[in-house]
Amino acid sequence: MALARRTAELVRLDRIAAVIFALASSWDFAAAAPTAAPAEPPKPAQQSPAKGATPAVVLDDKDVETILGREIYSDTGEDMGKIVDVLVDHSGQVRAAIIDFGGFLGVGTRKIAVDWRAIKFGPDGKSDHIVLSLSRDQVRVAPEYKPGEPVVVLGAQSPAAPATAVAPAKPARPPASGTPGNQAVPSK
Amino acid sequence: MVSTTPSRRSLIGLDWFTFCLADVQTAFGAFISVYLTTEKWTQGDIGLILSIASVVGLIGRVPGGAIVDAVRSERFAAAAAVLCVGASALMLALWPIFPSVFLSSVLFAGANCVLSPAIAAISLGLVGYAAIGERLGRNASFQSLGTALTAAGMGACGFFLAPRAVFLMTAALVVPTLIALANIRGSEIDTARAHGGLAAPSPDFGRGLRRLLTNKRFLAFAGANALFQFANAAMLPLMGSVMTMRSANWASVLIASCIIVPQVVVAITSPWVGRKAERWGRRPLLILGFAALLLRSFLFADAPNLYFVVAIQALDGISAAALGVLVPLVVADLARNTGRFNLAQGLIGTAVGIGAALSTSFAGFITDRYGSQTAFLALAAVAAFALVFVYLTMPETRPDEEQ
Numbered sequence: 305m306a307l308a309r310r311t312a313e314l315v316r317l318d319r320i321a322a323v324i325f326a327l328a329s330s331w332d333f334a335a336a337a338p339t340a341a342p343a344e345p346p347k348p349a350q351q352s353p354a355k356g357a358t359p360a361v362v363l364d365d366k367d368v369e370t371i372l373g374r375e376i377y378s379d380t381g382e383d384m385g386k387i388v389d390v391l392v393d394h395s396g397q398v399r400a401a402i403i404d405f406g407g408f409l410g411v412g413t414r415k416i417a418v419d420w421r422a423i424k425f426g427p428d429g430k431s432d433h434i435v436l437s438l439s440r441d442q443v444r445v446a447p448e449y450k451p452g453e454p455v456v457v458l459g460a461q462s463p464a465a466p467a468t469a470v471a472p473a474k475p476a477r478p479p480a481s482g483t484p485g486n487q488a489v490p491s492k
Numbered sequence: 493m494v495s496t497t498p499s500r501r502s503l504i505g506l507d508w509f510t511f512c513l514a515d516v517q518t519a520f521g522a523f524i525s526v527y528l529t530t531e532k533w534t535q536g537d538i539g540l541i542l543s544i545a546s547v548v549g550l551i552g553r554v555p556g557g558a559i560v561d562a563v564r565s566e567r568f569a570a571a572a573a574v575l576c577v578g579a580s581a582l583m584l585a586l587w588p589i590f591p592s593v594f595l596s597s598v599l600f601a602g603a604n605c606v607l608s609p610a611i612a613a614i615s616l617g618l619v620g621y622a623a624i625g626e627r628l629g630r631n632a633s634f635q636s637l638g639t640a641l642t643a644a645g646m647g648a649c650g651f652f653l654a655p656r657a658v659f660l661m662t663a664a665l666v667v668p669t670l671i672a673l674a675n676i677r678g679s680e681i682d683t684a685r686a687h688g689g690l691a692a693p694s695p696d697f698g699r700g701l702r703r704l705l706t707n708k709r710f711l712a713f714a715g716a717n718a719l720f721q722f723a724n725a726a727m728l729p730l731m732g733s734v735m736t737m738r739s740a741n742w743a744s745v746l747i748a749s750c751i752i753v754p755q756v757v758v759a760i761t762s763p764w765v766g767r768k769a770e771r772w773g774r775r776p777l778l779i780l781g782f783a784a785l786l787l788r789s790f791l792f793a794d795a796p797n798l799y800f801v802v803a804i805q806a807l808d809g810i811s812a813a814a815l816g817v818l819v820p821l822v823v824a825d826l827a828r829n830t831g832r833f834n835l836a837q838g839l840i841g842t843a844v845g846i847g848a849a850l851s852t853s854f855a856g857f858i859t860d861r862y863g864s865q866t867a868f869l870a871l872a873a874v875a876a877f878a879l880v881f882v883y884l885t886m887p888e889t890r891p892d893e894e895q
Contacts (some may be wrong), residue, residue: 372532382741388529402535405736408647408747410525412732415535444737450860 369425376403376423377433384436384443391417391455400457402449403436415449418458498618498680505675506618509570510611510631512669514638516577517607519646519662520600524584527655531588541597548601550845554701556605557838560613561687561831567678570610571670573603578666585659609837612820614676616833617686621891625821629766632816633759640755647748688824688833700832704839710826712885714843716782719878720815721847723871724785726855728808731792731801734864739798749802757809758816765817773890774822781814782882786875793868819844825889 376384389402400417407413424435436443438458447456528538563569580596580603587593611631619627646658704710728750735750736743769777788807795801819840827836851871858867 370532372534373530386529388535404529406743407732407736408744408751409523409643411729411751412734412736412743412747414733414736440741444739444743448733 371401371425371434374434376401376436378439379435379437380439381433382440384438384440385413387434388415390420400455403443405443414444414446416443416446416458417449417455418443422459499677502618502676502680505672506611506614506627507630507634508672509614509669509676511634511638512665512672513574513607513611514635515642516574516581516662516665516669517604518639518642519658519665520577520581523646523655523658524597527584527659528588528593530655533588537590541593544594545597545601546845546849548598549604550842550849552602552605553838553841553845554835555838556602557609557834557836557841560606560609560834564683565678566610566614566617566681566683566686567673567676569606570614571673573606573610574666574669574673576600576603577607578663581659581662581666585656585663588656605838605841608841609834612824612837613686613834614681615820616688616824617681617683618676620682620685621824621828624824625769625817626763626766628817628820629763629769632762632766632813635816636755636758636762636812640752640759643748643751643755684831686833687831688827688829688836700830700835703830704827704832704836707826709887709889710836710839712881713822713826714840716778716878716882716886717815717819717840718843718847719874719881720782720785720811721844722851722854723789723875723878724811725848725851727789727792727868727871728805729852730855730859730864730867731795733859734795735798735801742798746798746802750805753802753805754809754812757806758813761810761813762817765813766821769817769821770890773888774818774825775886775888777814778818778822778882778886779879781811781818782875782879784808784810784814786872786879789868789872789875793865793872822889825891828891 371387371390374387376387378384385403385405387401388404390398391400391402393399398420400420401423402415402417404413405416418436418438422437424437443458446458449455525538525542528541560566560569576599580599583592583596583599612628615627615631616624731750732743732747735746739746765777784807788804788811791804791807792801795804820837823836823840824833827833830836855867855871858870
């Protein structure tokens with residue numbers, strides 16, 4: 305009991321430290337920015353940062369989006385749950401998204417790993433939904449994702465899913481009848 | 493001396509207090525993980541917060557009950573706890589960052605440890621031993637109505653409102669809860685009776701605890717409650733998962749029905765349970781509740797059709813009505829003349845919490861290895877053991893008529 309409380313305390317201190325650190329670093333940045341700006345006259349043609357400054361890229365927020373906690377829909381607009389996690393391999397390539405599927409008020413939801421290539425992010429037609437090219441019927445029967453166990457990644461629906469450089473080491477398995485699934489075994 | 497018949501105003505205040513409180517508690521408990529997910533919390537952090545809250549909810553029961561016993565006014569303790577719940581909902585809605593969510597969930601779990609004994613204590617102090625069975629039936633009824641309406645409302649609002657709005661609404665609900673509480677006249681609550689008799693309970697906390705822990709009937713009842721939850725707690729979540737797997741389009745509606753049906757059954761049958769507990773005694777109804785659990789787990793293991801499962805959930809309502817009324821009632825019987833009614837409730841609450849926690853891990857483990865049907869059969873075995881245990885160890889606790 306005392307141990308549990310101490311662990312919780314440690315964790316909380318850790319979080320507070322992280323928050324303070326984040327605040328401090330953002331304050332530093334805010335303080336440094338105005339002094340740096342007048343020293344360097346603006347060069348409209350050249351976007352390269354000043355010598356010694358951290359290189360940065362400015363993106364239009366219409367071109368990028370956050371995905372954690374976002375609703376995901378099927379091609380036909382069915383509710384497929386929310387994206388709750390993203391899995392990457394050792395090279396940092398995104399392999400799968402974990403979606404929290406089904407249930408009601410958190411009762412009976414299942415976490416399912418779906419192939420990253422089965423998800424479409426672009427504004428597809430009129431809606432800006434994130435779209436998963438799998439049907440509810442395909443997702444509901446998939447084995448649940450559990451950390452520390454072999455991950456069954458539900459594959460893309462169309463057999464023509466591009467098997468590009470995403471997984472160069474592993475030959476793309478020809479999709480069998482039904483839903484193609486990938487066994488990705490975590491190395492320990 | 494306190495008047496023996498409480499005013500209508502106080503009784504209606506208690507009705508609405510239990511109703512509003514159920515609203516607040518349901519909204520908070522069910523929605524927190526959904527909300528944190530939309531706030532981009534990682535699954536690890538959400539799991540950490542939920543386990544911290546359940547640990548606090550478990551170890552806080554006994555001190556919570558002891559606090560209610562020690563405080564002069566049950567209403568004051570309840571009001572403070574309701575304010576904590578409101579503050580915690582507001583914190584969650586406004587600052588979904590780790591330190592505040594951590595504090596908020598600890599505050600909520602702690603407040604619950606005070607609120608559940610406080611409702612029973614206020615009831616006992618208000619109506620006395622002669623009418624407590626009927627009153628507890630009425631409480632359970634209003635509580636279930638609150639839970640059912642909130643679950644249904646949140647299911648509907650979830651599509652239209654931001655998850656944050658649910659917590660703002662929860663915080664706003666604290667106002668009617670406190671108004672209802674204020675309508676219960678403090679002067680009509682017999683403080684001594686609310687603590688389980690004895691005008692001046694001995695200040696020695698350790699002796700009170702020892703007295704309860706050496707009472708054989710009390711220990712048997714705590715064991716029976718732990719066993720009941722061991723068989724019960726994992727059953728609906730497990731069935732929900734099975735439903736999500738088996739039905740593509742109707743799973744959400746079916747799961748929602750599985751949550752709401754038992755609440756409706758509890759709302760309808762609890763007053764009846766309360767009346768019969770006075771007439772037949774506690775033991776037959778307790779056995780009925782445990783038998784309904786056993787039957788339900790067998791039917792779940794076999795469940796041929798998901799619509800049938802919704803019907804089976806009526807049995808959950810029968811168990812919940814029986815236990816919801818009888819647990820505080822039997823505790824009141826056992827803690828009579830000890831002055832430790834709330835401490836006793838806290839101890840039983842701890843047993844319930846341990847049973848529920850074990851249930852989830854046990855059922856999860858068996859499901860992973862052998863599938864959900866075997867898990868339901870294992871839960872049925874536990875339920876059968878619980879029924880035999882109650883049959884053999886629990887005597888009738890209804891006091892003789894003359895007191």
